[in-house]
Amino acid sequence: MLLKHRIAQLVTQAAQEAQRQGALPPGPVPEVEVERPQNPEHGDFAVSLPLKLARAARMNPMTIAQRLLPLMPVEEFILEARVWPPGFINFHVKQRWLQEQVEEVLGQGQRYGDLPQAQPLKVQVEFVSVNPTGPVHVGHARGAVLGSGLASILAAAGHHVSKEYYINDAGTQMGVFYRSLYARYLQALGREAPMPENGYMGDYMVELGREAAQEHGDRFARMPEVEAVAALGRLGLERMLAIIRADLEAVGVTFDVWFNEGSLYETGQYGEAMELLRRNGYLAQREGATWFSSTLLGEDKDNVLVRSTGEPTYFASDIAYHRNKFLVRGYDRVINIWGADHQGHVSRLKAAVGALGVDPGRLTVIISQLVTLKQGEEAVRASKRKGNIVTLRELVEEVGPDACRFFFLSRSPESQMEFDLDLAVQQSADNPVYYVQYAHARIASILRLARERGLDWSAGDVSLLTHEAEAALIRRMLQLPELVETMAQRLEPHHLPRYAMDLATAFHWFYQQCRVVSGEPEERAVSLARLKLVEACRVVLARCLSLMGMSAPERM
RNA sequence: GCCCCUGUAGCUCAGAGGAUAGAGCACCGGCCUCCGAAGCCGGUGGCGGCGGUUCGAGUCCGCCCAGGGGUACCA
Numbered sequence: 046m047l048l049k050h051r052i053a054q055l056v057t058q059a060a061q062e063a064q065r066q067g068a069l070p071p072g073p074v075p076e077v078e079v080e081r082p083q084n085p086e087h088g089d090f091a092v093s094l095p096l097k098l099a100r101a102a103r104m105n106p107m108t109i110a111q112r113l114l115p116l117m118p119v120e121e122f123i124l125e126a127r128v129w130p131p132g133f134i135n136f137h138v139k140q141r142w143l144q145e146q147v148e149e150v151l152g153q154g155q156r157y158g159d160l161p162q163a164q165p166l167k168v169q170v171e172f173v174s175v176n177p178t179g180p181v182h183v184g185h186a187r188g189a190v191l192g193s194g195l196a197s198i199l200a201a202a203g204h205h206v207s208k209e210y211y212i213n214d215a216g217t218q219m220g221v222f223y224r225s226l227y228a229r230y231l232q233a234l235g236r237e238a239p240m241p242e243n244g245y246m247g248d249y250m251v252e253l254g255r256e257a258a259q260e261h262g263d264r265f266a267r268m269p270e271v272e273a274v275a276a277l278g279r280l281g282l283e284r285m286l287a288i289i290r291a292d293l294e295a296v297g298v299t300f301d302v303w304f305n306e307g308s309l310y311e312t313g314q315y316g317e318a319m320e321l322l323r324r325n326g327y328l329a330q331r332e333g334a335t336w337f338s339s340t341l342l343g344e345d346k347d348n349v350l351v352r353s354t355g356e357p358t359y360f361a362s363d364i365a366y367h368r369n370k371f372l373v374r375g376y377d378r379v380i381n382i383w384g385a386d387h388q389g390h391v392s393r394l395k396a397a398v399g400a401l402g403v404d405p406g407r408l409t410v411i412i413s414q415l416v417t418l419k420q421g422e423e424a425v426r427a428s429k430r431k432g433n434i435v436t437l438r439e440l441v442e443e444v445g446p447d448a449c450r451f452f453f454l455s456r457s458p459e460s461q462m463e464f465d466l467d468l469a470v471q472q473s474a475d476n477p478v479y480y481v482q483y484a485h486a487r488i489a490s491i492l493r494l495a496r497e498r499g500l501d502w503s504a505g506d507v508s509l510l511t512h513e514a515e516a517a518l519i520r521r522m523l524q525l526p527e528l529v530e531t532m533a534q535r536l537e538p539h540h541l542p543r544y545a546m547d548l549a550t551a552f553h554w555f556y557q558q559c560r561v562v563s564g565e566p567e568e569r570a571v572s573l574a575r576l577k578l579v580e581a582c583r584v585v586l587a588r589c590l591s592l593m594g595m596s597a598p599e600r601m
Numbered sequence: 602g603c604c605c606c607u608g609u610a611g612c613u614c615a616g617a618g619g620a621u622a623g624a625g626c627a628c629c630g631g632c633c634u635c636c637g638a639a640g641c642c643g644g645u646g647g648c649g650g651c652g653g654u655u656c657g658a659g660u661c662c663g664c665c666c667a668g669g670g671g672u673a674c675c676a
Contacts (some may be wrong), residue, residue, distance in 0.1 A: 078617075078618095078619095080617085080619075082619090082620075083620080083621085083622090083623085084620065084621075086620095087620065091619085091620085093618095093619060093620095093657095096619075096656065096657080097656095099656070100655095100656075106656075129620080130620090131619095131620080131656075131657085132656085133619080133620075176676070213676075216675090216676065217675070217676080218675080218676055332674080333674085334674055335674095336674095345603085345604080345672090346672095348674095349673085349674045350674095351674085352674040353674060354674075356674085358674070358675085358676090359675085359676055360676095384670090385605080385606070385669080385670045385671080386670065386671070386676090387671085387676085388604085388605055388606075388670065388671055389604075389605080389670085389671040389672060390671090390676095391605085392604090392605095412605080412606075412670090414606060414607075414669075414670075415669070415670065417669080452613095455613090455614070455615080455625095456613090456614065456615090457614090457615080458606095459605095459606055459607075460606080460607055460608095460614080461606070461607065461668085461669055461670085462613080462614085463613075465612090465613080468612085468613080468626090474639095475625095475626075475639080476625085476626090476639095477624085477625050477626085479639055480625085480639070480640090482639085483637080483639045483640075484640095486637075486639090487636090487637055487639095487640085490636075490637055491636055491637085494636055495636085531617080534617095535617075539614095539615080540615080542615095543614095543615060543616095543623095543624070546624065546625075547624085550624090553640055553641065554640095554641070554642095556636085556637095556640080556641085557632095557640070557641045557642085558641090560635075560636070561636055562636045563635095563636080564635090564636095600637090601637090601639070
C-alpha cells in the first residue's frame with residue numbers, strides 16, 4: 046500500500062477513536078485527503094482533517110489536531126507526526142526508512158512505479174483514428190502522443206489496456222478520396238482527368254497516383270470507371286494506412302488493434318446495433334430518414350442515423366462500433382480521444398451508449414483542444430483538402446521524436462496550445478527534454494566510471510546516505526508510484542514530464558554536492574552507498590522516460 | 602443565440618479547496634586544478650475584471666470582458 050493511503054487510514058481511525066472516547070463530538074468523518082506539502086518544513090505528507098472538522102465539531106482545529114495525535118498508532122520506524130497551525134497534521138518519514146527505499150527501488154527494477162491492482166479493468170484507449178484520406182498532420186500528433194502515454198500509464202497502474210485505431214473506411218469522405226486518387230492516377234498516365242469537387246488536393250495524392258501508375262501501368266484505366274475507382278481505392282487505402290502507421294511509429298505511437306468500420310457492416314453488427322436501439326425504443330422514422338431519439342435521453346435534438354438516401358451516417362457506425370466495444374468485446378472501460386472539432390458529438394454518443402443498455406459512465410471521451418500552428422508571424426492552417434499540410438512526419442524530422450513526445454505530453458489536453466514551428470525547431474537544441482535525458486546519460490557515465498575502477502557497490506551501505514541532497518533525491522524518487530496512481534485515476538498523463546524534470550533537478554543538485562566516485566580511501570564506503578543511490582535513480586528516471594515513450598540515452 | 606474548452610511571469614505552460622503560486626525559455630549576476638557546465642546557485646517578473654460561498658479561492662458558484670471550438674440527412 047502506498048504510504049499516503051496508510052496515513053489516510055491512520056487519521057480516519059484516530060478520528061473514529063476520538064469520537065468513541067468523547068474527545069470529538071460524534072458525526073460523519075469526511076474522507077481524509079493526504080497532501081504533499083510544498084514546503085519541506087511541513088513534512089512529507091499533510092492532512093487537514095482538523096480544519097475540516099472544526100466547524101461541525103465547534104472546536105478549535107488546533108485542539109482537534111492535538112487530540113487526534115496521541116490516538117494515531119504512527120508506525121514508529123516510518124513516520125512521526127506533528128501538529129502545525131492552523132490545524133494541520135504533518136507527517137515526516139524517518140531517514141532510516143527513506144534510505145532503505147533505495148534497496149526497494151533497486152529490487153523492483155524496471156517494474157518500479159507499477160501498482161498492484163486489486164481490480165484490473167479491461168480498458169480500451171482509442172485514439173488518432175484519422176480518416177485514411179491523407180497523412181497524419183501536426184494537429185493529430187497531440188492526441189496520438191496523449192493516447193499512447195495514457196495507455197502506458199494505465200498499464201502501469203495494473204489495468205489490461207488495448208490501444209486501438211478506428212479506420213473510417215466506409216464513409217462518404219473515402220469515396221471522395223478514391224475518386225481523387227483515380228483522377229491523379231489518370232493524370233500520371235498523361236490523361237486529362239478532372240479532380241472531383243472537394244477533392245483532396247495535397248501533393249501526396251499526386252504521389253499516390255504516380256505510384257499506382259508506375260506499379261500497375263494503365264490496368265485501371267482500361268477498366269470501367271466504377272470498377273477502377275473501387276480497385277484503385279483499395280490499393281490507395283492500404284497505401285495510406287501504411288504511411289499513417291509508419292508516421293505514427295516514428296513518434297513511438299503503436300496500436301494493438303486496427304479496427305475497420307467496414308467490418309461492422311460485413312459482420313452484421315451494424316444491423317444488430319440498430320435492432321437493439323429499435324427494441325429499446327430509441328428509433329424513429331421521420332421525413333424518410335431514421336432518427337435516434339436522443340431527446341428521450343435529455344439531448345437537445347434527435348440525430349439522423351440513416352439518411353433518406355438509405356446511407357447510414359457516421360454516427361450510426363459509431364453506435365455500432367461502441368456496441369462492439371462494450372457488448373461484443375466486453376471492455377469495462379472505454380476511453381476515446383478526440384479533437385475539439387468533435388466535441389459536439391460527445392453527449393449524443395454517451396446518450397447512444399446508454400440507449401444500448403450500457404452505463405455511459407464506462408465511456409470517457411477526452412477532448413484534446415486544437416493545436417494552432419504558427420510559423421513566424423503567420424498562422425498556418427492545416428487542411429488536407431487545401432494541401433498545405435504540415436505533416437507529423439515533417440515535424441518529427443525537424444524536432445525529433447523525443448522532444449515531440451515531451452512537448453505534447455506536457456500540456457493538459459483541455460488547454461489549446463499554440464505550436465510555434467520555428468520555436469519548436471529552435472528549442473530542440475535547448476529543450477527541457479534534454480535536461481531529463483542528460484541526467485540519465487550522466488548517471489550512465491558515473492556508473493561506467495565506477496565499473497572501470499572496479500568498484501562493486503552491491504554491498505553498499507545505504508545508511509550512509511545522510512546528506513540533505515541524498516534525502517531530497519530519494520524523496521523525489523518515491524513519488525513516482527503515487528503519481529502513476531493519480532495520473533491513472535484522473536486520466537492525466539501531463540504530470541509526468543514535469544515530474545521527470547523535478548527528478549532530474551533533484552539528481553543534478555545531488556550530483557553538484559555529493560562526490561560519487563571518489564579516489565579517497567576514507568570515502569570508499571560512502572562512494573558505494575552513493576553508487577547504489579545513483580543506480581536506483583537511474584531506474585526511476587528510465588521508467589519515467591519509458592512511460593513517456595522516450596529514449597534513455599547512455600551518452601549524449 | 603445555445604453548448605464545450607481556455608485566460609496564471611516578456612513567451613510556452615504546470616498548479617485534487619490548504620500553508621510563502623511553480624517550471625522551462627528569455628533577461629541579469631555568480632560557480633569548472635575534482636565523477637559529463639546539455640549542469641549548479643542567486644535575482645527580475647504573474648492569477649483578465651467584479652461579486653459570492655468558505656476558517657481558507659488560481660482552484661467552487663454567478664455576471665462581465667477576451668480567445669478557440671461546436672451547433673448539418675459533413676466527417
